[in-house]
Amino acid sequence: MKKTLKIGFNVIAWIVLVLALIVTILVFSSDRNNGVANIFGYIPLTVESDSMKPTFKKDDLIIVKEIDDINSLKKGDVITFWTIDIVEGQKVKNTHRIVEVVEENGTKSFVTRGDANDANDSYNVYASDIIGQWTNAKLGGFGKVMSFLRTKTGFFICILIPIALFFLFELYKLIVTIVEIKRPVITESDEEEIKRRAVEEYLAEQKKKEEENSQQNDTENKD
Numbered sequence: 001m002k003k004t005l006k007i008g009f010n011v012i013a014w015i016v017l018v019l020a021l022i023v024t025i026l027v028f029s030s031d032r033n034n035g036v037a038n039i040f041g042y043i044p045l046t047v048e049s050d051s052m053k054p055t056f057k058k059d060d061l062i063i064v065k066e067i068d069d070i071n072s073l074k075k076g077d078v079i080t081f082w083t084i085d086i087v088e089g090q091k092v093k094n095t096h097r098i099v100e101v102v103e104e105n106g107t108k109s110f111v112t113r114g115d116a117n118d119a120n121d122s123y124n125v126y127a128s129d130i131i132g133q134w135t136n137a138k139l140g141g142f143g144k145v146m147s148f149l150r151t152k153t154g155f156f157i158c159i160l161i162p163i164a165l166f167f168l169f170e171l172y173k174l175i176v177t178i179v180e181i182k183r184p185v186i187t188e189s190d191e192e193e194i195k196r197r198a199v200e201e202y203l204a205e206q207k208k209k210e211e212e213n214s215q216q217n218d219t220e221n222k223d
Helices: 002-032 142-149 152-182 188-222
Strands: 042-046 061-065 078-084 091-104 107-113 130-139
Touching: 002 152, 042 130, 042 142, 061 142, 078 107, 142 152
Parallel strands: none
Antiparallel strands: 042 061, 061 130, 078 091, 078 130, 091 107
């Protein structure tokens, strides 16, 4: 039972470490790349609006995959792309559905629209704007978690502390292993010898007590 618990704890500790490292990679890579983290071609993104309801909604986490061939995109696909925020005039990420494929002078572009919107987006999307295609994978509300992990508090609580605890646990196991290695190895024959000596010492002690009692009784009888 003890061995099973130890193995289970080790497995949990490694899972926590791996998750912490993955999240660390996601957070740092996204910070260096305008909020776009890329792991082997897959990009986790936090949904920032409800323009695609009911397909997915704000604060969901969606998984987008890089596109090798833009010609593979068709009407109905959901893509993530860079666009310009009309109000703030800044470059932002957007994830909408392709409603029309346009080809002009050998150049392909895409007309997009959010599933919850009544009108198409203002700008056509070109190949250079595309980040990736949605894989139909989403985690409801998990985008909030990713946003929290990007904060100093979230990173400290969910990343640094688990990693520190893992290494402390591994250090403890190392110390225990070293102590066990330095401890004298007792063989089966040694154990038998120790038991034999213990029995002999016990019998000798009992014999000594009997002799003392006998002498004491003799003394009392003489008196």
